[in-house]
Amino acid sequence: MRLGVCYYPEHWPESTWESDARRMAQMGISRVRIAEFAWSRIEPEPGRYEWAWLDRAVDTLARHGLEVVMGTPTASPPKWLVDAHPDILPVLHDGRAMQFGSRRHYDISSASYRQECARIVEAMTRRYGEHRAVVAWQTDNEFGCHNTLPSYTPAALTRFRRWLVARYETIDALNAAWGNVFWSMEYRGFDEIELPTHTPTDANPSHVLDFRRFQSGEVASFHQLQADLIRKHAPGRDILHNFMGFYSAFDHYAFARHGLDVAAWDSYPVPRTEVLPLPEADKHCWARTGHPDVSAFSHDLYRGVGKGRMWVMEQQAGPVNWAPWNPVPQPGMVRLWTWEAFAHGAELVSYFRWRQCPFAQEQMHSGLNAPDDELSPGGEEVMRVGAELRGLGTPAYGAMPSERAPVALLFDYEADWVIETQRHGADFDYQHLVFEWYSAFRSFGIDVDIVSARDDVSAYRLVAAPTLPILPDSVVEQISQGGNHWVFGPRTGSKSETFAIVDGLPPGKLRSVLPMRVAEVESLRPSLKPSLRLDGIDGEAVRWREHVQPGAGTEVLVRFDDGLPALLRRERVTYMAACFDRALLGAAIAKCLRDAGIDVSPLPEGLRLRRRGAVRFAINYGDREQRVPAPSGARFLLGSSVVGPIDVAAWIEED
DSSP states (O other): OEEEEEOOGGGSOGGGHHHHHHHHHHHTEEEEEEOTTOHHHHOSBTTBOOOHHHHHHHHHHHHTTOEEEEEOOTTSOOHHHHHHOGGGSOBOTTSOBOOSSSSOOSOTTOHHHHHHHHHHHHHHHHHHTTOTTEEEEEOSSSTTGGGTOSOOOHHHHHHHHHHHHHHHSSHHHHHHHHTTTGGGOOOSSGGGOOOSOSOSSOOOHHHHHHHHHHHHHHHHHHHHHHHHHHHHHSTTOEEEEEEETTOOSSOHHHHHTTTOSEEEEEEOHHHHHHHSSOOHHHHHHTTTTOOTTHHHHHHHHHHHHTTTOEEEEEEEOSOOSSSSSOOOOOTTHHHHHHHHHHHTTEEEEEEEOSBOOSSSTTTTSOOSBOTTSOBOHHHHHHHHHHHHHHHHTHHHHTTOOOOOOSEEEEEOHHHHHHHHHTOSSTTOOHHHHHHHHHHHHHTTTOOEEEEETTSOOTTOSEEEESOOSSOOHHHHHHHHHOOSEEEEOTTTTOBOTTSSBOTTSTTGGGGGTSOEEEEEEEEEOTTOOOEEEETTEEEEEEEEEEEEEEOTTOEEEEEOTTSOEEEEEETTEEEEOEEEOHHHHHHHHHHHHHHTTOOOOOOOTTEEEEEETTEEEEEEOSSSOEEOOOOTTOEEEESOSEEOTTEEEEEEOOO
């Protein structure tokens, strides 16, 4: 368990570097990310490199025992490169090219940009690849941020057509797969295919889905271009990328197979809560803390993407600049977020940023120090965490991996693309649905592993899939061969691989283990609220409901007030035929947990639990103290048996 910070030596007089490095080390920081936006200082003119300043910055950090995470600077190409290759600029869905003057102003498919990126990355890795202080490399920065994915450029079109040739081989096969006989959309050749944009009404959803698949592969191959050079010139160093929370423009599981050692991500709980489609009451309640499950959700997602290895590369350390409203976090939250990340398996929590920048676009974004070099309130809290880590004895506890949780929550990026392409209801959002299920499990104190829908989940007691429109064959195979319990949400098994309604109607292949037929579906406007009562809890359907006909051997556990099935089961497989409100979803999840042999005990609002190896954590987002479920004789590493507001307790259950 390490602390880190994002640092930009090029922003500050060199006379401050020594003091900065010394104070970082005193604070307990051990790793520093640098250089990810420094291309114009590294190469001010084509082919003329200025390494001396970066050499001195790395050496200054190293003198104080700090290790360096070197960022490749490809997220912000310099002006001279854009002028030389204007074709690298990304193009929006409406056909407008984005311009130079901020960051991420490049097209992932541009051949000229890929060539320039390979050149700068190779130059950097040759120089610093085996430097003793440079222990890890971050490729680029936040792929796809600022709506730069998908990109609709001529280069993307050329490469997309090649991708389609490789996938379908013949134009007749593509026409059949896409259903292009509809509306006379048939093509005579691959060179007639355009990007799915500028159509009078919706583009063909099969066309859109394949373009999303293609773009996802483009991101992965762009990363691999850099990762291969890092492997070559920086052997033994960790390779990572800093993903974003609640972002799904590309498949992160597939990305991770292209040269990734650590799945890092950027955690901004307060603004993320503000921009998610949460009820206004929730946004108000958690305005200064972030929703108790928002960061935890991404911790568990990216731990799965990284196959157990997860870092927080940017942790919010105060008010930020990019949400509609940006309140100051509640005192104690920076410390709480840090320990929460460690509880969910983080190896490193790195704060953004060392010092608040008084100029340019992010001057309203705080850091560990104010622009006048005084510690910010967040910086003071990091000082406390550093002292706590030293007192805890990091070598004894830091290596403890997160053990397998009892519940696996299946996450699928293609599911997000399918639903975004055909929502059928204005408020149906894939990630929000998955988050609701995750939050329901967490409200009962249940640890959750978020894994790919294609992973082996045979060791989990309960597997939950809020929805899987395109159902992988492996899911049905695992149900048939395993002994664990499964629960699925609506729209599961509804689409084919080519984005058509499945033969025999939904839930498609799932019918072999759960005989039923979805005869009709309806999206529910907010005023339509079919209701029911489950285990003493009254609740309603929201957003979406299916009219299901149960088959032989399938039991209807509960029906809506109009008689339609709401919850169905056959043996170990349960199906929710609607999206449920919070109370009803909680009751349904609790029933599935109990039936899977997992204890259910509702937690007080704002309290969350997580186990990391032998250590159990209680994290209190609430405004009142809570007693933690520690047994008599537990040895506390942090806090005590009563955890105060905005506080953390951690203990080991001694034998």
